[in-house]
Amino acid sequence: MPKSIIVSGPPAIGKTTVSKGLAKEFGMQSLSGGDVLKELAKEQGFKTERDDWWDTKDGMKFLDQRKDNYEFDRKVDERLKEIFLKGNVVITSYTLPWLVKGGIKIWLGGSRRISAERMQTRDNMSHSEAFEIVKKRYDENKMLYKKLYGFDFGDDLSVFDIVIDTDGLDAKTVLNMAIQKARALL
Numbered sequence: 001m002p003k004s005i006i007v008s009g010p011p012a013i014g015k016t017t018v019s020k021g022l023a024k025e026f027g028m029q030s031l032s033g034g035d036v037l038k039e040l041a042k043e044q045g046f047k048t049e050r051d052d053w054w055d056t057k058d059g060m061k062f063l064d065q066r067k068d069n070y071e072f073d074r075k076v077d078e079r080l081k082e083i084f085l086k087g088n089v090v091i092t093s094y095t096l097p098w099l100v101k102g103g104i105k106i107w108l109g110g111s112r113r114i115s116a117e118r119m120q121t122r123d124n125m126s127h128s129e130a131f132e133i134v135k136k137r138y139d140e141n142k143m144l145y146k147k148l149y150g151f152d153f154g155d156d157l158s159v160f161d162i163v164i165d166t167d168g169l170d171a172k173t174v175l176n177m178a179i180q181k182a183r184a185l186l
Contacts, residue, residue: 003186004028004083005090007178008097009108010154011054011137012119012130014166014174015092018108021175022182023090031083033093036076055123055133063140070148094141097159098151104185106178107157110166112138161185 005028007019016032023030038048041062046053053059066072073095080096083089084103097105116131123130142153157163162181166174 004085004087004103005106005182006084006096006100006103007090007092007106007108008094008160009166010110010112010115011134011141012115012122013108013110014118014171015108017171018106018175018178019090019092022178025179026090026182026186027088029089031080031089031091033076033080033091033096036079037072040072040075054137055119055125055130060133060136063137067140067144070144073144073148094153095145095149098145098149098156104162104182105160106162106164106182107160108164108166108174108178109154109157114167 005019005022005026007015007022009015019032020030022028034054038053042048044062044065046058046062048058050056054063077093077095077099080091080093081100084091084096084100097107112131112134115134116127119125119130119134120127125133138154145151145153162178162185164174164177164181169177
């Protein structure tokens with residue numbers, strides 16, 4: 001079975017960029033756990049077409065709903081597990097590294113300030129607004145996953161094969177580091 005790769009880390013850290021770059025480099029499919037979750041939100045009547053939907057008021061509202069109904073996250077994680085086990089895919093996911101065995105698991109770390117700067121540039125918003133969104137998404141997801149699965153998102157990195165601190169690095173450098181380290185494990 002061809003190995004799968006999981007890329008995880010806090011919001012706006014570069015997971016999607018690295019995932020797509022790894023998929024291209026190794027001839028794999030790229031899939032975002034967030035996109036699968038957005039499909040469930042769409043079924044609930046949310047308009048999720050924008051790439052930055054998670055950072056909108058509707059995205060924050062859906063995040064609040066998830067605190068009261070874990071079914072959304074469980075469905076997404078079950079679907080991602082199935083895809084992961086088939087192999088030959090790079091998946092971005094907050095939870096999957098703790099829920100599956102095997103594959104290659106990459107953690108992209110960095111400060112909230114840098115994540116907020118990335119979001120500010122990417123989504124054309126003020127730094128303070130981006131910082132608040134990054135903080136809320138990180139804190140809320142951390143609490144949700146602790147309640148749902150019992151792991152400490154962002155603190156327990158023992159499940160990861162590769163850990164990259166992205167602060168001070170551009171996207172190309174982070175991607176090249178991930179490719180080199182993943183290649184050695186593949």
